[in-house]
Structures are given as structure tokens and as C-alpha cells.
Amino acid sequence: MTRQQEKEYQETEMLREILYKALAGKKFRLDCGHHITFGHFLGNDITIFNGKRCKIICSQCGYYKKVDGDK
Ligand SMILES: [Zn+2]
Numbered sequence: 276m277t278r279q280q281e282k283e284y285q286e287t288e289m290l291r292e293i294l295y296k297a298l299a300g301k302k303f304r305l306d307c308g309h310h311i312t313f314g315h316f317l318g319n320d321i322t323i324f325n326g327k328r329c330k331i332i333c334s335q336c337g338y339y340k341k342v343d344g345d346k
Contacts, residue, residue, distance in 0.1 A: 305331065307338035 299314035311319045320334035332339040 305333045305338070306340040307333045308334050309333050309335050 280317060284324060290313070295314065302310065302312045304310055305319075305321070309319055311321055322332040324330035326334070326342075328342045329340050
């Protein structure tokens with residue numbers, strides 16, 4: 276990776292900030308039926324796999340719905 280390419284990458288803290296601003300307080304019903312409220316420390320967790328469309332896995336039951344672009 277060149278020095279110029281390295282400069283294109285932001286710190287993890289920026290990702291945290293972006294996710295917090297976009298999601299804090301928002302509530303979702305996952306494909307499995309479990310619920311998640313972002314920004315709530317007792318809330319359910321999810322795992323997100325990167326891809327054309329993110330694969331979202333419920334941490335409570337492990338379920339995810341197959342989407343286009345899955346790895
Ligand atoms: Zn679930």
C-alpha cells in the first residue's frame with residue numbers, strides 16, 4: 276500500500292462515530308424476529324459481514340437472511 280493509499284483510510288473511532296450518529300436510538304426487528312435497539316448497552320448484538328449488501332447476523336440466535344452479494 277502506498278502512502279497516498281494509506282491516507283484514504285480513517286481511524287476506527289470515525290467508524291464508531293458514523294454508526295452512532297446514524298443508529299443511536301433506532302429500533303429494528305431482525306429477520307429472525309429478535310429486536311435490536313442501537314445505543315442501548317443492554318440491547319441485543321448483531322454481527323455485520325461486509326459485502327455488496329451487508330449480511331446481518333443476530334447474535335442471540337445466529338440467524339441471517341441470505342442477500343444478493345453474499346460472500
Ligand atoms: Zn435472532
